[in-house]
Amino acid sequence: MKNLFSVEGKVALVTGGSRGIGEMIAEGLVANGVRVYICARKAEACDATAARLSEIGECISVPADLSTEAGITALVEQIASAEEQLDILINNAGATWGAPLDDFPVAAFEKVMNLNVNSVFELTRQCLPLLRKGASAPDPSRVVITSSVEGLSTSRQANFPYSASKAGVIHLAKHLAKTVAPENITVNCLAPGPFESKMMAFALDNPDMRSAIAGSIPLQRIGEPEDVAGAVIYLCSRAGAYVTGQTLAVDGGLVLGPA
Numbered sequence: 071m072k073n074l075f076s077v078e079g080k081v082a083l084v085t086g087g088s089r090g091i092g093e094m095i096a097e098g099l100v101a102n103g104v105r106v107y108i109c110a111r112k113a114e115a116c117d118a119t120a121a122r123l124s125e126i127g128e129c130i131s132v133p134a135d136l137s138t139e140a141g142i143t144a145l146v147e148q149i150a151s152a153e154e155q156l157d158i159l160i161n162n163a164g165a166t167w168g169a170p171l172d173d174f175p176v177a178a179f180e181k182v183m184n185l186n187v188n189s190v191f192e193l194t195r196q197c198l199p200l201l202r203k204g205a206s207a208p209d210p211s212r213v214v215i216t217s218s219v220e221g222l223s224t225s226r227q228a229n230f231p232y233s234a235s236k237a238g239v240i241h242l243a244k245h246l247a248k249t250v251a252p253e254n255i256t257v258n259c260l261a262p263g264p265f266e267s268k269m270m271a272f273a274l275d276n277p278d279m280r281s282a283i284a285g286s287i288p289l290q291r292i293g294e295p296e297d298v299a300g301a302v303i304y305l306c307s308r309a310g311a312y313v314t315g316q317t318l319a320v321d322g323g324l325v326l327g328p329a
């Protein structure tokens with residue numbers, strides 16, 4: 071019963087690990103002894119984050135564009151050339167787009183759905199051979215998908231492709247989980263509430279909006295890096311080995327309805 075939350079010695083890939091929630095997750099894993107590969111499109115930012123995290127452990131930058139099948143294949147080939155197995159895949163990279171309903175651009179809807187759903191499926195599919203390598207009944211390989219509280223409720227402002235994509239991956243995770251469970255691979259989702267990031271900067275950088283958002287959360291605060299890193303560590307350690315197909319809201323209670 072000791073060390074239930076250890077992830078030491080595992081190998082992970084965190085997509086969108088250069089900043090925001092992905093960086094928080096990567097930092098939590100690196101600090102707890104995981105060798106973490108992070109990817110993002112902007113190589114310079116990805117390299118800089120990997121350099122910062124390398125001061126506390128092992129972090130490698132593998133820039134990639136996950137919006138294309140070729141970008142996904144190139145990324146998986148890079149990981150496969152360096153590692154025998156992949157223990158943890160964190161599908162975290164995501165995008166959003168805001169526009170009024172009547173003017174919503176088709177291309178924007180497709181872009182959000184493509185990165186937030188299609189790429190999650192394709193990357194997971196292409197990583198399966200590496201995930202299978204180290205998977206065992208006592209210590210399954212883990213896939214975690216960053217969904218959102220917006221995939222679970224309508225408590226925040228309507229955002230059509232974003233909330234549809236985040237609800238979509240929750241159901242995708244259930245089907246993937248059931249399919250790969252016999253191979254000792256778990257698939258779960260996180261549903262974060264508001265966390266500091268570029269995606270949320272439009273709201274959280276405005277002091278009035280920030281305090282309104284914090285005040286709308288039952289636990290009365292914005293998420294901290296430890297909140298999301300802790301949830302991932304739970305799902306990826308011995309503690310979470312018997313959990314699959316689930317969605318863990320890390321949202322200060324927002325999914326229960328605004329405070």
Ligand SMILES: NC(=O)c1ccc[n+]([C@@H]2O[C@H](COP(=O)([O-])OP(=O)(O)OC[C@H]3O[C@@H](n4cnc5c(N)ncnc54)[C@H](OP(=O)(O)O)[C@@H]3O)[C@@H](O)[C@H]2O)c1
Pocket residue numbers: 085086087088089090091092109110111112113115134135136137162163164165185216217218219261262263264265266267268269270
């Ligand atoms: N922040 C929140 O409050 C919140 C709440 C709920 C859920 N989420 C979810 O959490 C995840 C991370 O969001 P965030 O808020 O941290 O956003 P963010 O600050 O915008 O970070 C997004 C990350 O994904 C990368 N990325 C974007 N497009 C990519 C592509 N085509 N290929 C590879 N990487 C790509 C970005 O790097 P490049 O731009 O260099 O590619 C960056 O590293 C998303 O799935 C988001 O929907 C966020």
